[in-house]
Amino acid sequence: MKAKEMPVVKFDKVCRYYGSTDNGGEIVKAMCEVSFQITKGEFVAVTGPSGSGKSTLLHLIGLLDRPSEGEIYIDGVAVSKMADARLAKLRNEKIGFIFQQFNLLPKTSSLKQVELPLVYAGIGAAKRREMARSELESVGLLDKLNNRPSQLSGGQQQRVAIARAMVTKPALLLADEPTGNLDSKSGAAILELFERLHEGGVTVVIVTHDRDVAAHAPRRLVIKDGELVEDKGNGHG
Amino acid sequence: MDTVELFKTAGVAIRTNKTRSVLTTLGIIIGVASVILLVAVGNGLQAYVTGEFEALGANRVMVMPGKVKFGSAPPGFGVEAKFDFEDVEKIGKLGSPISEVLGMVVRAVTVKYMNKSVDAWVAGVNQGYLKLGNLEIARGRFISEDMVRRSQMGGVIGADISEKLFRRGEEPVGKEIDITGGKIKVIGVLEKKGGLGVGGSDENSYVLLPVTAARKLTGAKTPAMVMVSMENTESIPVGVKKVKDYFYRRGLTDDDFTVMEPKELLSSISSLLGVVTGALSGIAAISLVVGGIGIANIMLVSVTERTREIGLRKALGGTKRDILLQFLIEAVVLSVVGGMIGVGIGWGLSLVLSRFIQTSVTGWSVGLAFGISAAVGIISGLAPAIRAGRLDPIEALRYE
């Protein structure tokens, strides 16, 4: 049975608070008691109003952030017990992350940006270059290989970020509003790319405001005020 | 990540952030170069002054019979030495660091020429005394080795004696004068000299005779004092010990002789030099601090950018170790390159300056300047890496 399969991601009453009361500051509860699990090969859309905690959730899944309370399991292993080096390896090998703000290195060519995760994966220079090139080709940026972020449009920067996330062929692709800066045509092209990856067995979690995108996703998580208010199309529940 | 990749990454980061790299190296260059230069000037000054001082006789000690205090008027007066000229000769053969020994005869005499007479000191010296006593000949010539060997009765008179015995325009050289105990021929006149001479007495009223002649004239069996020259100022304590040990072996005690070292003068000169060197070191320290602040400032200004970069690198799979090593290599490369250029410039400028004043570059100043600048560069370069390395990637990415 599918339900017995090990979940790729499991949240167990996860909370994430910001700020501290040390200096009389207020605590922001960006995420509260969220529990769910994602199985291998799922395509999940996360929706919700602005400021509801979607990015927070995605960062937690991507091992970029740690929960204030509760526990996150990746392939059944509790994240809080993992050493820094292990987390870094997981991020590098298993996870591709597309940031809402792109987070590209300044003054660095598209090619070098996309090569960066491969550097940490220990892949040789020639192979790296080749892989980065073909990934940039698949997002339609073959003519912008040597451009720096400042020489790219918002949408082009977005596509460099996508190429960087996908170049390691991750098993888990996390995208925070990947089509937000793109026209509907290129947006559709990107989604098609995700679709293909999904068909190839990649687990995809995508944060989106786009109703069409959300509607197409087999599973939808709706977040409101840091709480999981809806979990539609969960075929395993 | 392997070391080659780390070096490549650091190299790319240095080239990518040219302004920061150049300014950082500049801070180190200025710090290192100025310290080396200032210390070189300070050392040069010290060497110059010490050298001058040594030329004045800083490397010379006096051995007096009995217990004497420095500055007390003419030695050899009333005190009969318990050592003789044979001992002087033996001390001369004690070897390094003793380079030259002169057993002097000093006696109070009356000098007469025509109907004039004047009180004077007669001193038996050898040909080396002109240099030893830092004297200069105004007229005629000084006592020669040959005169010492043949105990010739020819003498060099001090400026005061010359003034008192001879009329203006009268040539003293070649004249025969009467001196208590005999007659001598004037062969030279000393240049008038300020300050204190031998044992604190006034050399302007001396009659210098070949030591052999003086012994004959005065009938002295023992020297009034012994002048011992050392190879250099530093070796004085060793030489003094040799001399003292010689006397102890001869059965003499501390009451029988006094060794007078030019300590007082030395200490006042070295305290003056200390002030000068201290001032230069202070300026050097300030330039190091200024250079250091410059380096730290530039490194810290780029922290936001760097913290985000670190967050991104961590997000993409960089470990704490990768991050730390990349930044360490970056900082070390910048510091070492800057340090080497700084040493080159500091050294070069010292060489240029040495055409005008004495300079001397020392190893410790190079090491100190290099060390401190490099440490500041490395610490301030590493600081963001260490802090950001501890953050979760998303916190580092949000840093502002």
Ligand SMILES: Nc1ncnc2c1ncn2[C@@H]1O[C@H](COP(=O)(O)OP(=O)(O)OP(=O)(O)O)[C@@H](O)[C@H]1O
């Ligand atoms: N570092 C932080 N410190 C304090 N509060 C934070 C921090 N990060 C996020 N928040 C707060 O947490 C809440 C959730 O933020 P989050 O970025 O997850 O929202 P979001 O759903 O992604 O919004 P959007 O759709 O606009 O991207 C917001 O109220 C935000 O103000």
Ligand SMILES: [Mg+2]
């Ligand atoms: Mg968001």
